[in-house]
Amino acid sequence: MKAHPVLKAKNYKSDIKPVWCPGCGHYAVLSALTKALAHLELARENVALISGIGCSSRLPAYLNTYGFHGVHGRALPVASGLKAARPDLTVVAVGGDGDGFSIGGNHFLHACRRNMDLTYIVMDNEVYGMTKGQASPTTAPEWTQSKLTPHGTGIPRFRPAAIALAAGAGFIARGYSGKPADLTHLLVEAIEYRGFAFVQVLSPCQTFRPEQKGWKEQVHPLDPATEDPLQTTNCIQTDDGLTLGVLYRHPMSVWQPIQQPRGSLSRIEEEFLR
Amino acid sequence: MNITKPMHSDQSPNDLDLSIAVTGSGGSGAITCGLILLEAVAAEGLYGLMSRSLGPQIRGGESAAMLRISSEPVDCLDDRFDLLVGLDWRNVERFADEIPLNSHSLIVTDSATDAVPPCLLESQAQVLPLPVHELAANITDGRSNMIVLGIAGYLCGLDLNSLMESTRTGLAKKGSEISEAAALCVEQGFRSVTDRKRLLKQDQMPDKRPLWNISGNEACGLGGLRGGIRFVAAYPITPASDMLEWLSPRLEQMGGSLLQAEDELASINMLIGASFGGVPAMTATSGPGLSLMAEGLGLAVASETPLVVVNVTRGGPSTGLPTKSEQSDLNLALYGMHGDAPHLVIAPLSIADCATSTEWAVGLAERLQSVAIVLTDQFLAQNRAITDPVRPGSFELRRKSAPHSAAPYLRYQLSADGVSPMSTPGLPDCIYTGEGLEHNERGMPSSQAVDHLSQLHKRQHKLETFDYGRYWVETQGDGDLCLFTWGSTAGVVFEAAKRLSAQQIATRVIAIRLLMPLQRDALQELIKTAKRILVVEQNHQAQFFHYLHAQQILPDSAESLARPGPIPFRPGEIVTRVRIWSNG
Numbered sequence: 001m002k003a004h005p006v007l008k009a010k011n012y013k014s015d016i017k018p019v020w021c022p023g024c025g026h027y028a029v030l031s032a033l034t035k036a037l038a039h040l041e042l043a044r045e046n047v048a049l050i051s052g053i054g055c056s057s058r059l060p061a062y063l064n065t066y067g068f069h070g071v072h073g074r075a076l077p078v079a080s081g082l083k084a085a086r087p088d089l090t091v092v093a094v095g096g097d098g099d100g101f102s103i104g105g106n107h108f109l110h111a112c113r114r115n116m117d118l119t120y121i122v123m124d125n126e127v128y129g130m131t132k133g134q135a136s137p138t139t140a141p142e143w144t145q146s147k148l149t150p151h152g153t154g155i156p157r158f159r160p161a162a163i164a165l166a167a168g169a170g171f172i173a174r175g176y177s178g179k180p181a182d183l184t185h186l187l188v189e190a191i192e193y194r195g196f197a198f199v200q201v202l203s204p205c206q207t208f209r210p211e212q213k214g215w216k217e218q219v220h221p222l223d224p225a226t227e228d229p230l231q232t233t234n235c236i237q238t239d240d241g242l243t244l245g246v247l248y249r250h251p252m253s254v255w256q257p258i259q260q261p262r263g264s265l266s267r268i269e270e271e272f273l274r
Numbered sequence: 275m276n277i278t279k280p281m282h283s284d285q286s287p288n289d290l291d292l293s294i295a296v297t298g299s300g301g302s303g304a305i306t307c308g309l310i311l312l313e314a315v316a317a318e319g320l321y322g323l324m325s326r327s328l329g330p331q332i333r334g335g336e337s338a339a340m341l342r343i344s345s346e347p348v349d350c351l352d353d354r355f356d357l358l359v360g361l362d363w364r365n366v367e368r369f370a371d372e373i374p375l376n377s378h379s380l381i382v383t384d385s386a387t388d389a390v391p392p393c394l395l396e397s398q399a400q401v402l403p404l405p406v407h408e409l410a411a412n413i414t415d416g417r418s419n420m421i422v423l424g425i426a427g428y429l430c431g432l433d434l435n436s437l438m439e440s441t442r443t444g445l446a447k448k449g450s451e452i453s454e455a456a457a458l459c460v461e462q463g464f465r466s467v468t469d470r471k472r473l474l475k476q477d478q479m480p481d482k483r484p485l486w487n488i489s490g491n492e493a494c495g496l497g498g499l500r501g502g503i504r505f506v507a508a509y510p511i512t513p514a515s516d517m518l519e520w521l522s523p524r525l526e527q528m529g530g531s532l533l534q535a536e537d538e539l540a541s542i543n544m545l546i547g548a549s550f551g552g553v554p555a556m557t558a559t560s561g562p563g564l565s566l567m568a569e570g571l572g573l574a575v576a577s578e579t580p581l582v583v584v585n586v587t588r589g590g591p592s593t594g595l596p597t598k599s600e601q602s603d604l605n606l607a608l609y610g611m612h613g614d615a616p617h618l619v620i621a622p623l624s625i626a627d628c629a630t631s632t633e634w635a636v637g638l639a640e641r642l643q644s645v646a647i648v649l650t651d652q653f654l655a656q657n658r659a660i661t662d663p664v665r666p667g668s669f670e671l672r673r674k675s676a677p678h679s680a681a682p683y684l685r686y687q688l689s690a691d692g693v694s695p696m697s698t699p700g701l702p703d704c705i706y707t708g709e710g711l712e713h714n715e716r717g718m719p720s721s722q723a724v725d726h727l728s729q730l731h732k733r734q735h736k737l738e739t740f741d742y743g744r745y746w747v748e749t750q751g752d753g754d755l756c757l758f759t760w761g762s763t764a765g766v767v768f769e770a771a772k773r774l775s776a777q778q779i780a781t782r783v784i785a786i787r788l789l790m791p792l793q794r795d796a797l798q799e800l801i802k803t804a805k806r807i808l809v810v811e812q813n814h815q816a817q818f819f820h821y822l823h824a825q826q827i828l829p830d831s832a833e834s835l836a837r838p839g840p841i842p843f844r845p846g847e848i849v850t851r852v853r854i855w856s857n858g
Binding site for chain 1: 313316317484485486487488492496499500504505507524526527528529530531533535536537539540541542543544545546547548549550551552553555569570572573577660663666699700701702705706707708709710711718719
């Protein structure tokens with residue numbers, strides 16, 4: 001259902017001040033998301049933002065759409081339950097790399113497989129910020145700045161796009177908070193995609209990963225720009241984690257609840273009668 | 275040689291009462307035989323109960339169908355079996371202690387192949403050898419379990435035509451050749467017994483009347499649908515899965531949906547999502563699954579999102595006894611959550627009551643925006659009863675919806691009854707973010723002491739001050755000897771009380787349906803004049819007994835009768851305990 005009257009991006013923002021540090025990448029994601037919603041002319045009451053726990057998971061309260069701030073790692077199940085019960089809503093799950101790929105890793109796999117019409121935005125800063133700087137699944141194995149893993153994790157990184165692809169996601173994109181206009185465009189495409197749309201957003205943590213400022217010079221667009229599944233699959237498998245754009249898009253059959261009442265309680269009760 | 279009902283002092287007071295067990299190794303069809311026998315019982319207008327005992331094997335394990343047939347509604351197994359029919363005796367020792375026999379019992383065995391094992395003969399039961407396998411072999415597509423069905427039907431005193439008809443109906447899905455062969459087997463088995471007294475006489479049979487054949491799991495499913503459940507998410511677990519399988523197509527018929535989740539962490543959070551969306555939501559699980567859900571239950575309490583979890587208790591801890599019954603998840607249901615998390619715990623008292631209690635639980639969860647745990651067990655859930663039709667409750671409990679007003683919407687408003695109006699996505703004027711962090715009235719995260727205290731108080735107050743009406747307890751009698759119980763054990767205790775009453779021992783049974791919040795004042799009133807109190811439950815740690823003590827309900831003199839599964843309580847066991855106790 002379209003918003004009426006047409007809203008501006010700022011109309012989607014709530015009056016609550018974010019808890020984020022100055023310079024945090026998540027501000028740009030919040031801004032891009034409100035612009036995407038305004039572009040799509042979605043009525044605020046028909047949008048629900050669902051999150052778990054972490055810095056980025058605070059985002060739903062900063063929009064004045066419906067929202068649900070749940071527990072760590074479970075944003076996708078809450079979003080899936082909501083979408084199954086209320087297919088009329090636009091449901092967007094948001095969170096961070098620890099929330100989505102570690103404690104919520106199993107839900108991520110199965111949400112990709114289940115392919116409900118959801119959007120999932122992961123603000124990836126390769127660190128647990130809210131608990132003060134521990135390594136996350138996407139942290140490089142040799143990163144030694146956490147007291148918890150002073151020798152580095154020694155564990156190869158979780159590769160979100162490759163794993164989403166293997167798990168059956170039909171829409172996989174990567175954005176960067178330092179390129180907000182491109183990010184808005186990606187989010188519009190993700191929300192419009194019919195099925196599970198996964199957007200990994202490189203969103204630097206100024207406090208615990210100041211070196212991520214360097215992403216500005218390192219990110220690069222998908223080259224060549226293509227939607228050929230073979231080429232994009234190849235890119236996802238081989239890229240350096242800094243390729244931006246829609247990395248994979250493929251039409252898939254979408255899980256949908258059957259919501260046409262055909263029976264009645266009295267007919268069900270009759271089954272017991274002898 | 276005739277068989278007669280055992281005449282001991284604890285005998286069932288019912289006019290007609292008969293207990294039959296059919297056993298066999300996996301694939302022998304003992305359970306099918308029992309299920310059809312139960313249908314035939316219903317066709318005669320009799321009440322019945324069928325329990326089954328299965329090993330954990332998928333195929334090839336031993337199994338036993340244990341039936342009780344009666345002129346009165348029955349909610350428990352009897353002390354002894356009148357008739358035991360063995361399709362074979364392989365591994366029967368594994369559940370011989372679940373089939374108590376005595377010298378009045380009759381054991382039917384195949385005359386050619388199997389000798390009755392000593393663990394059964396110890397009972398001094400009489401043995402009747404019959405050519406079961408030979409009769410089956412003489413019929414194309416003949417099966418021994420259907421021969422046995424005919425034998426059991428004859429000995430019970432059931433009508434042959436109605437037994438054959440129940441067989442055809444029960445096996446209709448297998449095609450007419452198989453079902454006709456089965457009906458022929460039933461006839462041959464029926465006619466193979468001669469010069470035997472039949473346990474029920476045709477002239478004793480009650481009038482035909484409408485009855486239901488229902489399991490506790492199905493009843494919980496029905497109660498959920500009646501309460502308005504239109505969303506279910508769940509992860510399969512024994513012994514809860516058959517509720518989910520029953521619900522799946524029927525939810526669809528009702529315009530709802532079911533999601534098979536990747537685990538219980540997901541399923542409970544899916545419920546929260548659906549319920550946040552305005553659709554009443556329920557799941558079913560068992561102990562280990564409930565443990566995994568504990569985190570999500572805390573979120574539902576904090577965010578005041580209504581939902582219902584049916585926990586079908588099996589023997590624990592861990593994988594424990596997954597196919598056997600116990601009442602040992604009580605502590606988990608009461609205390610399993612982190613933080614101060616007030617919620618509802620409701621325990622159905624019989625198979626039929628699973629429907630009404632679950633319907634009530636849905637209403638309460640919705641009305642009070644709370645978590646309701648419905649605590650059943652494998653005995654209630656997987657047993658089938660022939661019972662009077664279960665009417666819907668008249669609870670009229672609904673969610674308090676958000677007002678259409680210009681005032682700023684406060685999702686967690688501190689209202690007089692502690693229940694705040696709950697908005698639903700789609701409403702333009704009452705947009706909010708559901709919150710698992712402690713929050714203020716508006717729903718904004720807040721760690722201020724005043725907000726924490728006022729919201730804690732609100733969540734407790736709404737449950738403690740609600741008027742639960744009269745459905746929270748069932749009582750029977752007003753004797754000085756008080757028997758406290760809950761859940762599936764209630765059926766046994768009620769029957770024991772009836773038998774004791776026939777022996778001029780007056781008791782007072784208190785069977786609690788609403789375990790949390792406990793109705794303390796009303797309970798104290800109920801036990802005020804009791805001289806002695808015995809608390810009966812099926813777990814090793816006497817969890818209910820200790821809970822009642824912690825709530826300061828019981829006097830120091832109260833005693834506990836607690837023992838674990840898997841063997842169900844029998845009325846005689848309680849009668850004996852009370853008699854010793856009342857003399858002491």
